[in-house]
Amino acid sequence: xxxxxxxxxxxxxxxxxxxxxxxxxxxxxxxxxxxxxxxxxxxxxxxxxxxxxxxxxxxxxxxxxxxxxxxxxxxxxxxxxxxxxxxxxxxxxxxxxx
Numbered sequence: 001x002x003x004x005x006x007x008x009x010x011x012x013x014x015x016x017x018x019x020x021x022x023x024x025x026x027x028x029x030x031x032x033x034x035x036x037x038x039x040x041x042x043x044x045x046x047x048x049x050x051x052x053x054x055x056x057x058x059x060x061x062x063x064x065x066x067x068x069x070x071x072x073x074x075x076x077x078x079x080x081x082x083x084x085x086x087x088x089x090x091x092x093x094x095x096x097x098x
Contacts, residue, residue: 001042002052005024005073010061094098 031042
């Protein structure tokens with residue numbers, strides 16, 4: 001299973017779905033489950049996007065700026081707008097003072 005945004009395609013979960021017993025729900029064509037504080041929703045696609053077929057170098061995966069950009073894009077594209085605005089306000093206040 002992959003977390004896909006416009007700038008990244010990263011594996012989220014590997015392994016057997018049996019590990020998620022009790023947390024997995026299926027509704028129409030969407031698989032969902034809760035893991036920690038996150039709720040994941042997966043839709044079936046015929047093939048991986050081109051971005052997912054490209055190998056991301058380990059040096060990029062460990063780069064803190066890349067990771068923040070992936071986080072920000074994920075939040076921007078997938079999370080609740082009200083929470084997004086609150087987080088951006090907190091980040092701005094935190095780093096603007098620095």
